[in-house]
Amino acid sequence: xxxxxxxxxxxxxxxxxxxxxxxxxxxxxxxxxxxxxxxxxxxxxxxxxxxxxxxxxxxxxxxxxxxxxxxxxxxxxxxxxxxxxxxxxxxxxxxxxxxxxxxxxxxxxxxxxxxxxxxxxxxxxxxxxxxxxxxxxxxxxxxxxxxxxxxxxxxxxxxxxxxxxxxxxxxxxxxxxxxxxxxxxxxxxxxxxxxxxxxxx
Numbered sequence: 001x002x003x004x005x006x007x008x009x010x011x012x013x014x015x016x017x018x019x020x021x022x023x024x025x026x027x028x029x030x031x032x033x034x035x036x037x038x039x040x041x042x043x044x045x046x047x048x049x050x051x052x053x054x055x056x057x058x059x060x061x062x063x064x065x066x067x068x069x070x071x072x073x074x075x076x077x078x079x080x081x082x083x084x085x086x087x088x089x090x091x092x093x094x095x096x097x098x099x100x101x102x103x104x105x106x107x108x109x110x111x112x113x114x115x116x117x118x119x120x121x122x123x124x125x126x127x128x129x130x131x132x133x134x135x136x137x138x139x140x141x142x143x144x145x146x147x148x149x150x151x152x153x154x155x156x157x158x159x160x161x162x163x164x165x166x167x168x169x170x171x172x173x174x175x176x177x178x179x180x181x182x183x184x185x186x187x188x189x190x191x192x193x194x195x196x197x198x199x200x201x
């Protein structure tokens with residue numbers, strides 16, 4: 001992990017990126033995205049995670065998270081370990097046409113590290129950036145929500161199910177999110193907000 005991306009202050013929220021090894025498009029299947037959703041929900045309810053924003057893309061996830069117990073590194077480690085194990089289990093037991101190829105890539109990834117394991121799912125490191133201000137927080141929330149738009153998956157952030165954009169629009173989403181009040185959005189009604197979150201290709 002690069003020195004600049006080490007989590008130094010365990011108390012503060014951080015913008016986190018977790019990437020699948022070799023940028024493999026695992027999360028094109030909803031069954032694997034659901035593992036992440038279930039794990040986020042568990043961490044929120046049982047492990048003191050505060051989730052401010054998230055998006056699940058085809059081969060990586062972005063999160064803004066904080067730990068109530070000031071142990072963000074441990075929380076993130078456990079999240080990655082649990083999701084890796086469960087996704088790998090599903091790859092091996094559920095219908096998956098890419099199974100052999102993916103498992104081979106995950107196995108090869110272990111050979112460049114000394115840790116003894118059969119498969120490595122997540123890349124090492126989390127590209128953790130400390131959220132040091134409200135404006136920086138909102139720049140990252142916008143970045144997260146517009147990821148599917150930039151990738152031309154949807155035209156508007158709220159049309160993508162696997163992100164927190166809907167939480168911020170009408171407090172409806174797949175997992176509970178700690179909403180950050182945005183002074184710009186608070187001055188707009190729902191109709192204008194839909195325009196604000198639209199995107200022209």
